Amino acid sequence: MKRRIYLFILSAFLLSSCAELLQVVQTIDTERPLTQTEVVSGLKEALKIGTDSAASRLARQNGYYGDQAVKILLPPEAAVIVNNVHRLPGGEKMLEDLILRINRSAEDAAREAGPVFYRAITQMSIQDGFGILRGEQDAATSYLKNNTYQQLFNLYQPKLKTSLDKKLIAGVSTNQSWETLTTQWNRLAGSLAGQVAGLNKVEVELDTYLTDKALEGLFLKLAVEEQKIRTDANARVTDLLRRVFGK
Template identity: 30%
Template structure:
């Protein structure tokens, strides 16, 4: 009796495994069929490119933008090179002696960029766009805007620990602590400034800024010196 029960359970387990694999295979096949049908419809309608090409172009554009952003921001003085990405201190910390704190913040931001770049590239690789053709045919930064709107919250959670580690490595606390103490001693009150939160937000802002600038450049030049796919799209 026990042997028969085990045999029945084994059969059920085998069937369950078979059906789970079969369903997964059918799901992949249906997804591919849907993609192929969309491409065929686009070709029949006279579109210069298919949804699959648009999706590939979106990812390529974002990856090029990420490379450009990381190369700029990760170099010495990378954040301070442009007004839109330059770091600043809150007014209650901007007084003589605070320049070293700002320097350490810049160092922390620059030091976080390699890890931030990897995080962005991973996010781009897994990005899904419901209407890639619309994003490609949109405005100057339509692709970047879509990426930011759909990925920023997740990226913030992934980037924060990278920034936090860089803040510690750059010794930001060594400068922030004495300044906050001096501020309190002078009767100016404490500070609620959180360098990790500030730099996480600023790093994301700056990455998206330069990704958008790269997208603009690709569109305005017809993707000159880029791949044949991007030249076809832009």
């Protein structure tokens, strides 16, 4: 009888010891230093998730147009049109339609942003990875913007220009709508009445301006997604993200 009691106590002790040992091993594994591969892979995964989320949000209807943080308005050079558009017959409606078309074009182009970002993400080095991990809340976004902006612009602009030429509303493209508005405005500005009023003509490459603004909005949304992953454990949807950003 005593022997059975001893065996029971010994078994309980061994089981308890095994459980404690397993907990120690798991703690050691969790706290082991991150490898270079884990850091870079984690950051690339975070950027892919972030860019997917940012691009998909902007690609929805009203992704740009309905979000005041990224809504694209006319270029600053066109402020003279905005301030005096009431001088044109039907000018206010024409202006609002144009802004809607511009944002619809950006939403259309945002659908193609993912692959462009993916190619840039694959270029991240080990040194870049550790610098980003220890950097500011938007360090990954800043890295992507500072190192690939021109490449992204060159890849993004043709897609956006195609979108601008697409007949989206009432069979009229954004470029046609912009040309109609500026042509009428420049005609007024060049008239005697326009010269007396001191009105200036507007000469702006719409696709260049719109590409800059569309990318600006995209990077803004990407920074928001990056901050979520850095600060909100619930946003770390994979084991790798939890391990890298949990540090």
